Amino acid sequence: MQLDLSELSQLAPIFRELFKGYHVSRRDPELYAQLSNFQDQYRTLFKALGFELVCDTRGFYYFVPDLAAAAVNKTAQRLALFTFILVEHLADQGRDPIAVLDGGSLGRDELPSLLEKYRDLFIQAEVQTQEELEEKIMRRMTQLGFASEENGVYRFLPPMHRFLDVCLSVQQDRDLAASVHSVLPLPAPVLIDEDSDEKLLQTDDPLDLAPFEDESEEDALARAIAEEQETDA
Numbered sequence: 001m002q003l004d005l006s007e008l009s010q011l012a013p014i015f016r017e018l019f020k021g022y023h024v025s026r027r028d029p030e031l032y033a034q035l036s037n038f039q040d041q042y043r044t045l046f047k048a049l050g051f052e053l054v055c056d057t058r059g060f061y062y063f064v065p066d067l068a069a070a071a072v073n074k075t076a077q078r079l080a081l082f083t084f085i086l087v088e089h090l091a092d093q094g095r096d097p098i099a100v101l102d103g104g105s106l107g108r109d110e111l112p113s114l115l116e117k118y119r120d121l122f123i124q125a126e127v128q129t130q131e132e133l134e135e136k137i138m139r140r141m142t143q144l145g146f147a148s149e150e151n152g153v154y155r156f157l158p159p160m161h162r163f164l165d166v167c168l169s170v171q172q173d174r175d176l177a178a179s180v181h182s183v184l185p186l187p188a189p190v191l192i193d194e195d196s197d198e199k200l201l202q203t204d205d206p207l208d209l210a211p212f213e214d215e216s217e218e219d220a221l222a223r224a225i226a227e228e229q230e231t232d233a
Helices: 011-019 029-037 039-048 074-092 097-101 108-117 119-124 130-143 158-181 217-232
Strands: 051-056 060-065 105-107 147-150 153-156
Touching: 011 029, 011 039, 011 051, 011 060, 029 039, 039 051, 051 158, 060 158, 074 097, 074 108, 074 119, 074 130, 074 158, 097 158, 105 108, 108 119, 108 130, 130 147, 130 153
Parallel strands: none
Antiparallel strands: 051 060, 105 153, 147 153
């Protein structure tokens, strides 16, 4: 495919956002429209530079690196754990978790009771106060495009399906086992050390949200271009 870089007018901001683990969705109209209109061109270009551009049919784009590690990073662990907690909390309240996590909202005033109810699990994620919950989890969710925040209300965006899909998959496995072996309690997710070989959740998508944390954008581009030139040599 012949690439006309003049058509990719949003290349720099798109790469910058995707590179840092952000999920581009319809709440980013200019970037989303550019990706949608030139999806094949962007996918081809990023593939040549060593990045896999994923388009989820539910309306968001993100990077999965070719050399993605099997183990999830600490941020992904925290967000996955929070999603599990939130699904159970909403179900206990008689609220539909899918309806809330698929475009619904959660008030900031609900965080204290959530933290108290699941304190033991949050401690695993090194979260013990509401300030830490907001800084380490809620703020990261907004930074990575999983949610938006306005006037103390967190509204969940389509990329939340990445975590919701994992929760539903685990729930389905539990239901299947329960139908065969009687009631099987769903074990609480356990965070693992980053150096451990164990995996928190074994999926085809490791949810590795920040695989390039130690590499700057400039270094990544320089490295990718140099590798591409070596390949062509």
